Amino acid sequence: MAASIQVRLRLNYPDFALDLDLQLPGRGVTALYGHSGSGKTTCLRCIAGLEKAPEALIRINDQVWQDSSRQLFVPPHKRALGYVFQEASLFAHLSVRANLEFGLRRIPREQRRVDMAHATGLLGIGHLLDRHPQHLSGGERQRVGIARALLTSPQLLLMDEPLAALDSQRKSEILPYLERLHDELEIPVLYVSHAQDEVARLADHIVLLGAGKALASGPIGETLARLDLPMALGDDAGVVIQGTVSGYDPQYQLLTLQLPGSQLSMRVAHEPLAPGKRLRFKIQARDVSLSRQPGEHSSILNLLPVTITGEIPADNSAHVLVRLEAAGTPLLARITRYSRDQLKLAPGQTLWAQIKAVAVLA
Numbered sequence: 517m518a519a520s521i522q523v524r525l526r527l528n529y530p531d532f533a534l535d536l537d538l539q540l541p542g543r544g545v546t547a548l549y550g551h552s553g554s555g556k557t558t559c560l561r562c563i564a565g566l567e568k569a570p571e572a573l574i575r576i577n578d579q580v581w582q583d584s585s586r587q588l589f590v591p592p593h594k595r596a597l598g599y600v601f602q603e604a605s606l607f608a609h610l611s612v613r614a615n616l617e618f619g620l621r622r623i624p625r626e627q628r629r630v631d632m633a634h635a636t637g638l639l640g641i642g643h644l645l646d647r648h649p650q651h652l653s654g655g656e657r658q659r660v661g662i663a664r665a666l667l668t669s670p671q672l673l674l675m676d677e678p679l680a681a682l683d684s685q686r687k688s689e690i691l692p693y694l695e696r697l698h699d700e701l702e703i704p705v706l707y708v709s710h711a712q713d714e715v716a717r718l719a720d721h722i723v724l725l726g727a728g729k730a731l732a733s734g735p736i737g738e739t740l741a742r743l744d745l746p747m748a749l750g751d752d753a754g755v756v757i758q759g760t761v762s763g764y765d766p767q768y769q770l771l772t773l774q775l776p777g778s779q780l781s782m783r784v785a786h787e788p789l790a791p792g793k794r795l796r797f798k799i800q801a802r803d804v805s806l807s808r809q810p811g812e813h814s815s816i817l818n819l820l821p822v823t824i825t826g827e828i829p830a831d832n833s834a835h836v837l838v839r840l841e842a843a844g845t846p847l848l849a850r851i852t853r854y855s856r857d858q859l860k861l862a863p864g865q866t867l868w869a870q871i872k873a874v875a876v877l878a
Contacts, residue, residue, distance in 0.1 A: 521538075522575040523562075523563060525571070527570065528570075532553070534562075544705070545720050547707045547722045548560070549724055556709075556710075559725070566592055569584070572584050597670045598703075606657060607649070613645040616636070630701075636663060640659065654686050659690060676708045679714060712752050721736060724739070732745050741755045754848060760774045761792060770786070770873060771789060775843065776845060778842070799877075806822075806849055806869060816871065818873060818876075823865070824865045
């Protein structure tokens with residue numbers, strides 16, 4: 517049976533109701549995305565057993581943690597999960613090493629799947645082991661908190677906006693470590709966030725929540741490209757693509773990435789990577805322009821043949837959002853209504869998408 521996470525919840529408060537029925541991948545990172553009050557944290561707390569939904573079925577691969585139809589409820593301390601909050605909540609009187617050992621001691625030696633060396637190496641905290649929490653930066657404390665959660669050898673890792681309390685510099689420091697967890701661990705992660713840039717970098721699957729309901733659930737590449745979802749209307753609307761490195765130009769420091777399932781490629785400003793390595797990148801809708809003819813003598817390096825598949829008005833009445841397909845890879849372009857009319861754009865039309873190499877976020 518394929519690894520999967522099943523979450524069915526019904527929970528009513530006087531001013532809020534959570535009603536979810538989700539079938540999620542049992543591997544990789546699934547983002548629970550939405551505005552404050554959409555139900556993200558409540559969902560996570562129910563999965564952890566910190567809140568008991570009257571109607572619920574929570575199944576993690578082959579383990580059932582709650583089934584209200586059978587009056588089954590596994591208490592939080594018996595659920596094989598790690599929970600990372602916005603604040604690391606480390607024990608101030610203990611060193612980093614002792615904080616980590618606290619997590620390690622929760623698991624019998626024969627059941628440990630992650631050891632101290634592995635956790636500290638993944639999070640880059642080996643040099644911090646003898647310090648106390650008050651002598652760590654916010655990003656360092658959060659990395660220690662994540663390592664402590666990993667040392668419980670969880671079958672599921674829950675992360676509730678782990679970067680929300682950090683400034684932009686600390687976020688940029690910790691994101692590469694979260695990407696390493698994604699790439700090197702098989703532990704599935706449910707990641708709560710309302711920041712689309714985090715979701716774009718980390719998530720394989722996304723659940724869009726609104727007012728306690730799932731507005732959409734699916735692979736991130738397909739879901740971000742949908743025109744019928746609120747995400748398409750924001751200024752940071754765009755698509756996430758996983759390309760494969762096919763070459764590198766050391767003189768100009770440009771990677772060549774082949775798009776999935778096609779012969780189309782793009783050039784991206786990036787440090788060298790080995791051929792065959794996969795790299796995730798985001799293309800913002802506002803950075804895509806359209807042309808009837810391929811440009812010549814232009815500074816824009818990426819010209820992709822595309823087909824128009826849809827259009828909606830953008831958040832500004834002067835703009836439209838156009839959905840495109842480039843040999844099976846979806847793209848979004850935000851252009852003015854004037855440009856749309858001058859180009860006489862229509863669904864099914866083929867033309868060229870122009871994307872600056874410096875605009876691609878990798």
